[in-house]
Amino acid sequence: MFNNMMQQINNISVPKYDPNEPALYDTKRIMKMLPHRYPFQMVDKIVFMDSKVVVGIKNVTINEQFFQGHFPSVPIMPGVLQIEALVQTGGILVLNTVPDPENYLTYFLSIDNCRFKRKIVPGDTLIMQCELLTDIKMGIAKMSGVIFVGNEIASYMTMSAQITKDKA
Numbered sequence: 312m313f314n315n316m317m318q319q320i321n322n323i324s325v326p327k328y329d330p331n332e333p334a335l336y337d338t339k340r341i342m343k344m345l346p347h348r349y350p351f352q353m354v355d356k357i358v359f360m361d362s363k364v365v366v367g368i369k370n371v372t373i374n375e376q377f378f379q380g381h382f383p384s385v386p387i388m389p390g391v392l393q394i395e396a397l398v399q400t401g402g403i404l405v406l407n408t409v410p411d412p413e414n415y416l417t418y419f420l421s422i423d424n425c426r427f428k429r430k431i432v433p434g435d436t437l438i439m440q441c442e443l444l445t446d447i448k449m450g451i452a453k454m455s456g457v458i459f460v461g462n463e464i465a466s467y468m469t470m471s472a473q474i475t476k477d478k479a
């Protein structure tokens with residue numbers, strides 16, 4: 312399975328991103344779908360989405376709170392926050408499958424085959440692509456996710472999440 316994933320990752324092309332084009336979802340629309348807020352909202356905009364694939368953008372700045380401690384003299388985005396950014400991007404994809412996404416939550420269930428290939432530093436723009444690997448069954452979504460910085464893969468993984476009705 313890992314070798315198959317490596318072949319898929321090596322064959323994936325960088326999603327097209329033109330910062331001059333309007334976003335499909337801006338931060339306000341993302342905030343209507345996801346419960347995350349500062350300092351944990353990790354998706355700035357969605358630039359592409361169809362029934363199987365979503366592409367999100369995160370602009371990394373030195374003002375990110377986590378850079379105060381990771382690491383002050385050599386700021387690097389923590390891997391767990393890269394994972395979180397991909398999970399949030401994938402969450403938008405799966406929430407888009409229900410008619411009233413503001414009434415649902417997605418819960419991260421698992422991660423497999425996660426690799427970090429390149430440091431993410433202030434000034435980087437993350438192009439995050441998530442793709443459904445199977446149809447959503449019983450509220451469970453399995454996805455692959457890749458973060459690109461420029462033409463380079465920064466990290467990738469497979470993950471699963473559960474979509475549930477918000478009972479709050």
